[in-house]
Amino acid sequence: MSRHHSEGDGRRTYLHLEQDALESLGTASPVAVPRRVLFVCTGNTARSHLAAALWRQVSPIPAASAGTHPADQINPGTIDVATRRELELPIVEPRRVEDVLDPDDLVVTVCDRAHETPKVPGELHWSIPDPVDKGPEAFDTAYAELERRIKALAARFHPDEPPPTRKE
Template identity: 50%
Template sequence: MNTEAMAADSGWQSPRLLRRARVHAALGDPARLAIVDLLCLGDAAPGELGRRLGLPSNLVAHHVKVLQSAGLLRRTRSEGDRRRSYLRLVPEALDQLAPTPLPAVRRVVFVCTHNSARSQLAAALWRRSGPTPAASAGTTPATRVHPRAVAVADRHGLELDPRQTAHVGDVVTADDLVIAVCDNAHEELTGPSAPDLHWSVPDPVRSDTDAAFDAAYADIAGRIDRLAPAVTPGGHHV
């Protein structure tokens, strides 16, 4: 994975990040956020916004000016009464709130220590809903997938092969997006296999309870839901 490109796109002075900061700053006032909420549903004249929100006209004018400067609002002239204007939301401006998309990804590889629980669940979840292929591996792979990981996968309609574990060196390639789902793998791996992202998911095997495995599943599922929209497919992995 091109970690240099990732760093350049997400640097704190990158143009996209600065634009996002302006949008966040504009929405940092409750009144301005309320205006945007109303305009998500329909257009409105400044006076109509003031009446609906209980704001004086001078304050509405100030908030509208800030939102326009951030690129969130557009003003149009009424086709009926030309003295009247309407404000409309610029929907694509809200897209600025999303994190910077990752460079094109061919495959996601989830890595943990034994490739027996967290990485297996992550890969299975990604295969069900992610935009690219997925694999999993371990730094010291076990001989089998943990039975509780198989059980939690079954409960959520995922398929895990209890005999299929693999070593990082046999799986990871240079164009993979590598995600360490445990602290040990994140801290141990260097060179071509070094993780691009780190998810500090507690090891459920330490507790070895259904509750611990359910918690790990929920943690990973939530992280995948947040990551998947930021991943742009980069073709088929070979």
């Protein structure tokens, strides 16, 4: 287990249990299949876009990304790490949570600030440090942690059940 203070308000402490510890507790059982997974961070420029793209590689369940305070464009470091890892990353404008959120979404916040925003109904929170302005190594670290967590989460859904049809 590890712990760290929030990148948001700095007052909260987040604990992270290692996957091996969780599996030994018997928490790897399947869960209900959501219609879509929505990954949320603050600017919708890095972690949420990477998470949605990684999700699309391992699951037939649709994924989207959004931000609580979206920036103007995806961060160049995000595009760089996706290119180096051969990850298909759609280059789209960052979007606001309110414009994207569907009541049937499984919401995964991937940054502390988004998790600490009252308007984000995050069912899962992954405290992934912000790689923006910290160099390529920080993007590689965020990518690796997101990839690990996404593979573990995707494996929890019943593989024999197709995802529900999404209502438009």
